[in-house]
C-alpha cells in the first residue's frame with residue numbers, strides 16, 4: 001500500500017541533557033533510549049506525559065532525577081506496574097483517564113507491536129480503539145508519539161499489522177483534526193546468512209507523531 005501521511009523525514013537524534021554517559025544504569029539506559037527514540041526535548045518534560053506500555057515505569061522514575069518537576073504517568077497491563085508510584089494498571093484500548101488530561105502520550109517499543117499475534121479483525125479493533133483513546137486523553141495542541149513501530153512485508157503477521165496501522169492512520173486523518181508524521185528511525189532489522197551478511201530486510205522502525213490541532 002502506498003503511504004501518504006504527509007512527510008516521512010529522516011530521524012534526528014536529540015541531545016540527551018543532564019547526562020553522564022559513563023554512569024548509565026539499566027534504567028538510565030532505558031531513559032536514554034526513550035529520549036532518543038521518541039525525540040523528547042526538555043520542554044516535553046514540562047507537560048503531563050502518559051507512558052503507555054511502560055513496563056515497570058523505569059522511564060518515569062529516572063525522569064524525576066533529570067527533570068525534578070516531570071509529571072509522568074505509567075500505564076501497564078501486567079504485574080510489572082506494582083510498586084510504581086505514578087502507575088496505573090490498564091491497557092491502551094481502554095484508558096482509565098478522563099478526556100484531555102495529557103500534553104503528550106508516548107509508547108516506546110509497545111503500541112502497536114504488542115498486538116502482532118492476533119487475527120486481522122482483532123488487531124483492527126485493538127489498534128483503532130487505542131488510537132481513539134490516545135486522541136481522547138490528549139489535550140488540544142498536544143501530541144501522541146509512538147516509537148519503534150515495526151513495519152515489515154516478509155511475514156504474514158507483519159504484513160497484517162502494517163496494513164492495519166497504515167489504514168488506521170489514514171482514517172484518523174479524515175476523522176480528526178490531526179497532523180500525522182511518520183519518521184524512519186533508520187533502525188532496520190535484517191535476516192542474516194551463514195556468513196553473517198544481511199540477506200533481506202525484515203522490518204523498518206518508525207516514529208509516528210500525531211499532533212492534535
Ligand SMILES: C[S@@+](CC[C@H](N)C(=O)[O-])C[C@H]1O[C@@H](n2cnc3c(N)ncnc32)[C@H](O)[C@@H]1O
Pocket residue numbers: 030052053054055056075076077078080090091092093107108109110111114
Ligand atoms: C517491549 S515492552 C516495552 C516496555 C517499555 N516501554 C520499554 O520500552 O522498556 C512492551 C510493554 O507493553 C505492554 N503491553 C502489552 N499489551 C499492552 C496493551 N494492550 N496496552 C498497554 N501496554 C501493553 C507489555 O506488558 C510490556 O510491558
